[in-house]
Each structure stands twice: as C-alpha cells, then as structure tokens.
Amino acid sequence: MPAFQTSVRPAQSYARGVVLVALGMAVSSTIGLGVRAIDQATPWQILMYRSLGTIGFISIVLVIRNAAEFSASIRQLGPPAIVGGLGLMLASCGVIVAFHHTTVANAFFLVATAPFLAALMGAAFLLEKVRPEAWLAILFGLIGVAIMVGDGLSRGNIWGNIAGLIAAFGLALFAVALRWGRFTNLLVLALVGGCLTFAVATTATAVSGAGFSISVPDLVVSLAMGAFQLGCALLLITAGSPSVPAAEIALLGLVEIILAPIWVWLVFGESVGVLTLMGGATVLGAILFDTVSGMRTARKR
Template identity: 30%
Template sequence: MADDTNKGLTLALIGTLVILPDTVLMRLSGLGPAQMVAWRGLLQAAMLIGLWLVLSRRKGPELSGSLTVTGLLAIALQATNAGLFATGIALAPVAVVLFAVATTPLVSAVLGALFLGDRLQPTTLAAAVLVLLGIGVSVSGEYGGTGSAWIGALCGGLVSVALAGSFTIYRARPDLSVMLTVGSGAAISGAVGLSLAPSMFQTDGYLPAIWVTGLVILPVSFTTFGMASRYTVAANVSLVLLLETVLGPIAVWAVVGEPVGPRGLVGGAVVVVTLAVYLWDQRRRALRRRPQVSPVAG
C-alpha cells in the first residue's frame, strides 16, 4: 500500500510540474479569449480523442455511454471548464483564477453530499467559508492592470463547479470514458472559440506557446493525474496539485512580470493554507477507511 501511495504521489507531482508552465505559456501566446479557447480546445481534443481511438478496447460501449444524459452532461461540463479557464486567464489576473479553481475539492464534497449521499462534514463548510473569504481578499487587491479580478474569480469559480460536477458524474458512472468525454468537451469549446475568433494567427505574443499547452501540457498532465488517482486517494492528488496554485502566479510574475500585490498574496495564502489543512484531513480520513491487509503468517 505504501508503494502504491508513493507511486501515486510521484505521478501527481510529475503532472503538477508539467502543468506549471501552462499559464505562463498562455500569457506568452498573447492571444485573445476566443483564440485561446479555440487553440487549446481543438489541440487538446485532437490529442485526447486520438489517444482514445488508439488505446480504448471498448470503443462501442464507451461511445454509447457518452451519448447518455449523464455522458452528455459530463461533456458539457468539460466544455465549460475548457472554455472558461482559458477565458479567465486571457481576461483576468492568473493568481485570482488559480485561487478560485483550487476550490474544486470543496465543491466536489458539496456535490457528493447532494447527489451521491456523501456525508457533508462540518470541516468542509468551515473550509468553504475561509476559502471564500480568502478569494474575496484576493479579488480586492491590485494587479497592475492585468484584467478584472472579479472576472477571474467568476471564471475560476465556474470552472471549479464544472470540474467538480464532472468528477461527481465520473464517480457515479465509472463506465464513462474520461478521455472521450474530456476530449469531446474540449472539441466543443474549441469549435465555439473558433467561430468567435477574428483570426487564429493574429497575436501580440508568441503563437507556438499555445501549441505546447494544447499538444503537450494538457494531455500529459491529464494522463498523469488520472493514473495518480488509481494509486492514492484523491486528497493526496489535490494536495500535490495545490503546488500549481502557489507556484503558478510566481512563475507568471517571474517570466512576464504580472504582479500579485499584498492583498492578493494574503488572500491566496488564506486559500492555500485552508485547502492544505482540509485536504490533509481528508487524506487522513480516507487512509483510515482503507482496509488493512493482515500479514500472512509463515
């Protein structure tokens, strides 16, 4: 069990290190919201659906499952996630978007209680209040004209709800293909972005940067996080992923000079510390519930 946990943590760490440059590359691309949604969605869709076609051994049942009500809802939620995250990064401070997206574990706990009969613990509600307070403080900060913090909080919050909703569906319907539904959602968001983008190649930055995010970062991180969740509890993966919430804004500041400001730092610290404590508690509870294997006498 210890070996599996270490393997899961290693995979989660690899996924986090891979996804860390994502927001930096999005900034360096210099693209507008529709362009960014289009490039990321279409490239991610091509990679994931291509991998599904090559790797899946149950194409018929998985395709049928994706066309059910829950399958289509999962696809719609993934399209929302893909579209709003890119929009938020294009229009708002990176830090605020990442702080808001980091609330996904809390939203997942609430949705699990509402739809799957999970027990909603008092610690979840307390953590939610503190996290909302932290996001409120971060939104009130100064970010040097890098966009509207309120738009960032709104987009990040909706991404959190979309992600949590899709995770809840995958728990209820383990037969659904995550690769196919995520790829299909990305294709939808990409198609919408393409229809709204004035030009796919006009940019104030470096266009190939967005190609790296769509072709490499998103598929690799998606795969490693999915593999990590097979070896260790979800709280462990979420704890490691918090590194992106901490290091992402620092990386953007270091590379493109986007400031965070004192209130942003304080609000972000409240969010990260609260989530770290909450996820650590969830990890402890999950590991305690795991069946212990008795040693065989020899």
C-alpha cells in the same frame, strides 16, 4: 481508467490519488506562461487551437493504449463523459469570458468557489459524505484566495461575475463527473470536453470576425498548451480521481491558483506581492490539512 487494485490499502490509494491530482493541477497552472508567450492571437483563437491540441493528444494516448477499446468507448459514450465534458467546456470558456469582463481578482475568487459547489453536488447526486475537516479546509482555502487577490478585488462587471460563477460550476461539474465515472475510461470525458470547447470557441471566433488565421508561433504555443498544459494535466487528474472525493478534487484545484503567478514571476520577472505569498501559504496549509485528515480517515476504514 481502471480501478485501483484491491490489494492497495485505502490510505495508500487516497495518498496516491491526492499526489496525482495535485501534480495535474500544477501542470495546469502553467497556462499563464502560454498566454504570455502569445503575440497576437485573440483569446477565442487561443482556446480554439488549444482545444485542437488537447483533442489530438488525448486521441493519440487512447489509441496507443488500446485502439479497440478507444473505438468502443466512443460508440458507448455514457452520461458521465457527456456531463464531465460539458463541465470542462463551461470551465474553459467561462474563465476566458470572466477575464474579459471583470478583474482578474474577481475571476479567481469566483472560480475558487468550485469546492463548495462540488461538495454540494457530490453530496446531492453521488451521496458522498463531506468530512467536517474538508469543509474547514475549503473555507480556509477561500480565505487564502481572498487574501491573494485582496489588492484588486472589486465588484467588477456583472457579466464577468456571472461568467466566473459559470466557470466554477463547470469545474465542480467536471470533478463530480470524474467520481461518477470512476470505473470507465475517463480520458474519453476529457476528449468530449475538448470537442465541445472547440465547437464553442470556433463559433465565437467566427462570430467575432477575428478569422481563423494566426501566426505560426502563436499556433505552436496554442497547440502545445492544449497537449501539455491541459492534456497532460487531465491524464494525471483522471488517474488520481477514483480515490479522491469530488469536493477535494476541486479543493486541490487551488494549487493552480498558488503556482500560476509564481511561474510567471520566475520566467517573465513579474513581481509577486506579499498578499499573494500570504494567501498562497494559507491555501497550501488548507490543502495539507485536508490531505493529512483525509489519510487519517482512510486508515480507519
């Protein structure tokens, strides 16, 4: 994606970046609706066809924008795209494995450690300074997630916990790669992630013996999830990432945790508990606090 115009003030760029990333996370939060609509397909089958949807959608967008630029980008894949694609693959696969080997509460809580990992990685590899307010917001965001999953938090299976941490590491790696490659065509990064995820999911599906054949409705939903829930989300996130630090990109990812149960409640009537609402309010407050403090810091530059 091209860099923001120099005529745009830092505070305006930061605010626009936060809005775009938050919208991307909101779109991504609809994954629960897609999974609920699936009838018989296994998680690895879903992931395989969802990846195909993502690959097709992003490829079409890149070609429409500039076919020559797309070809050049593919021929000159750099470290940011490879690292970011690997992170996206680890996040996608890690979440699925975590849900199969531990409780949903454990999986969500472990994935929510991504902002801490992103902050550390951004500081170590990109030399980004993490604002004290951002650390405070991350802490309260984690507390909010803990409240949301408080009813079902348990030790869980060790392999599920490891998978959850791998997913968190993948999200943090993806966030850092977005910042690292801010002046490159970042959608190529998402395309690499989709291809890596497809390769892993296809291998897992073959090894599991489930086969590649699924019903037409499940296929349509899986492809739609890849194009909309992941493809459109990545378009928004990569558009906003150049002006938002890595730790805060991961922090904004907590928007997904807030909205995911709400979508399912609105469409499928699943109840949302009091703790979920309390925790969601805490996370939202942390995000708003971080956004306001970040804009104040940007105005002083």
